[in-house]
Amino acid sequence: MIGKDVARSPYYITTAIPYVNARPHIGHALEFVLTDAVARWRRLRGDEVRFQTGSDENSLKNVQAAEREGIPTQALVDRNAGLYYALRDSLNLSFDDFIRTSVEPRHVDGVKKLWLACERSGDVTKRAYRGLYCVGCEQFYAEDELVDGLCPDHLIRLEIVEEENYFFRLSRYADRLIDAIDSNRLRIVPQTRKNEVLSFIRRGLVDFSISRSKARAHGWGIPVPGDPDQVMYVWFDALGNYITALDYANESELFQRYWSGNPNRVHVIGKGIVRFHAVYWPAMLLSAGVPLPTTIFVHGYVTAEGVKISKSLGNVVDPVDLAQRYGTDALRYYLLREIRSTDDGDFALERFIRAYNADLADQLGNLLNRVVSMVGRYYGGVVPAPQGVPSAPLAPRAGVEGTQGTHLMDAALGLHRRVDEAMNRFAPHDALAAIWDAIGAANKYVDDTEPWALAKRRRTDPLANARLSTVLYNLVETLRLVAHYSSPYIPAAAESILRQLGLPSGAREGWSDWGRYPAGTAVQPGSVLFPKFVVQ
Ligand SMILES: [Zn+2]
Numbered sequence: 364m365i366g367k368d369v370a371r372s373p374y375y376i377t378t379a380i381p382y383v384n385a386r387p388h389i390g391h392a393l394e395f396v397l398t399d400a401v402a403r404w405r406r407l408r409g410d411e412v413r414f415q416t417g418s419d420e421n422s423l424k425n426v427q428a429a430e431r432e433g434i435p436t437q438a439l440v441d442r443n444a445g446l447y448y449a450l451r452d453s454l455n456l457s458f459d460d461f462i463r464t465s466v467e468p469r470h471v472d473g474v475k476k477l478w479l480a481c482e483r484s485g486d487v488t489k490r491a492y493r494g495l496y497c498v499g500c501e502q503f504y505a506e507d508e509l510v511d512g513l514c515p516d517h518l519i520r521l522e523i524v525e526e527e528n529y530f531f532r533l534s535r536y537a538d539r540l541i542d543a544i545d546s547n548r549l550r551i552v553p554q555t556r557k558n559e560v561l562s563f564i565r566r567g568l569v570d571f572s573i574s575r576s577k578a579r580a581h582g583w584g585i586p587v588p589g590d591p592d593q594v595m596y597v598w599f600d601a602l603g604n605y606i607t608a609l610d611y612a613n614e615s616e617l618f619q620r621y622w623s624g625n626p627n628r629v630h631v632i633g634k635g636i637v638r639f640h641a642v643y644w645p646a647m648l649l650s651a652g653v654p655l656p657t658t659i660f661v662h663g664y665v666t667a668e669g670v671k672i673s674k675s676l677g678n679v680v681d682p683v684d685l686a687q688r689y690g691t692d693a694l695r696y697y698l699l700r701e702i703r704s705t706d707d708g709d710f711a712l713e714r715f716i717r718a719y720n721a722d723l724a725d726q727l728g729n730l731l732n733r734v735v736s737m738v739g740r741y742y743g744g745v746v747p748a749p750q751g752v753p754s755a756p757l758a759p760r761a762g763v764e765g766t767q768g769t770h771l772m773d774a775a776l777g778l779h780r781r782v783d784e785a786m787n788r789f790a791p792h793d794a795l796a797a798i799w800d801a802i803g804a805a806n807k808y809v810d811d812t813e814p815w816a817l818a819k820r821r822r823t824d825p826l827a828n829a830r831l832s833t834v835l836y837n838l839v840e841t842l843r844l845v846a847h848y849s850s851p852y853i854p855a856a857a858e859s860i861l862r863q864l865g866l867p868s869g870a871r872e873g874w875s876d877w878g879r880y881p882a883g884t885a886v887q888p889g890s891v892l893f894p895k896f897v898v899q
Contacts, residue, residue: 383443384428392682403851417462418444462608473607480651486532495521529574536646663707692853699791728892747832748882774804
């Protein structure tokens with residue numbers, strides 16, 4: 364719980380920074396919304412959160428995309444980085460920082476410092492190298508990793524590249540990486556990904572190239588310190604963003620607060636880039652003498668209508684378009700509830716509309732509407748105080764709705780434990796299932812206690828009158844808690860619920876206790892929370 368005297372715990376969470384060679388698709392939306400939900404939950408429970416994202420701009424892919432369009436690379440990345448930044452509005456993201464790797468001195472200075480620190484440890488050496496290189500992946504492959512002689516990911520023929528490059532001595536760090544991961548000092552979630560990483564390391568680590576000739580990089584990228592003919596391999600520079608954004612260049616207070624002195628350094632990434640984050644990146648940090656991330660959460664991929672998302676297939680589902688057409692909260696809800704975060708999931712329009720109508724419109728929207736209009740009808744729009752023993756508003760003496768009220772209160776108060784436990788596992792689908800259990804319990808409570816019948820009898824039956832006020836208070840209080848707990852996932856709807864209950868937005872100290880709703884407050888009936896969609 365939030366307490367004045369308790370120092371708030373720092374919590375740093377990042378998304379991967381996407382290549383900006385094309386518009387964002389639904390897969391990006393999944394990662395951003397998932398990370399945003401964790402960040403918002405952590406703020407709500409009282410942590411001091413810093414949520415960071417950005418754009419990976421020094422990739423050869425961006426050079427190629429700009430060449431196809433006939434515009435300068437900088438113009439392409441400027442334009443496309445803007446499209447990713449704009450997701451802040453379309454997806455209602457709460458990130459605190461957005462780092463751009465091609466233009467920001469804090470990044471360039473920071474990765475140069477990181478490079479030099481690895482060099483001082485003796486882990487950076489120049490060697491002649493000849494290998495098979497995939498431009499799509501921007502990485503070298505060994506013969507035995509190929510599929511029919513082609514890139515396993517892109518199924519294209521690889522280029523034979525021969526040049527002098529700098530190499531990072533990854534092989535030196537196998538034991539220390541295994542130790543960090545095995546002991547959960549570097550926690551990899553879920554367990555299946557942890558096992559994959561450990562077995563990859565145990566098969567033996569090979570040093571990897573961390574620079575390219577300036578010519579092959581088309582002059583695009585961050586120059587290697589002291590060797591202007593070479594630019595840094597884009598992954599070396601991109602991974603650095605997690606600390607350069609915190610001013611690693613100067614190791615200022617920001618860096619100490621959120622990295623070196625922070626027990627929560629969390630990366631959220633997709634399953635395709637685990638090796639870079641769980642092997643290369645921690646090895647670079649070990650070499651540079653910088654603490655490792657503490658947690659890496661790996662999510663699955665999204666397909667669209669059952670088909671893998673790819674630009675060539677032309678099935679890139681546009682999250683901006685979906686959010687405009689159906690609402691940001693509706694899209695966020697689907698991504699967080701209908702897709703299990705550790706598994707692959709699918710975006711299907713029919714299923715999206717079905718979930719929207721059933722969960723958001725029929726259950727949550729309807730509950731709010733019922734409760735606010737009953738407060739209007741029976742109490743002139745002012746929420747009554749519960750009657751009964753004041754310190755125990757749900758005491759059995761309140762009669763039949765006492766037991767039912769206890770069930771409802773248990774469902775609402777049980778949310779804290781269930782949501783926190785789920786979010787510690789990065790499982791918003793389970794957190795939302797818990798919240799919808801409470802919403803279901805509240806709807807059932809209305810049906811079981813029949814406030815309309817109590818209202819009919821209340822002039823002649825004082826007990827019915829007392830019960831009615833208690834029932835409505837309990838429902839309003841449950842909605843208040845539901846609004847707070849659902850705010851990390853559907854923030855705009857949560858605010859609208861609070862507004863309709865006559866409450867200010869945001870959570871105050873003690874928000875998670877029962878009985879915090881101030882009786883005597885006037886409700887503010889508003890528009891329908893989630894108007895139903897008709898399935899064509
Ligand atoms: Zn490839």
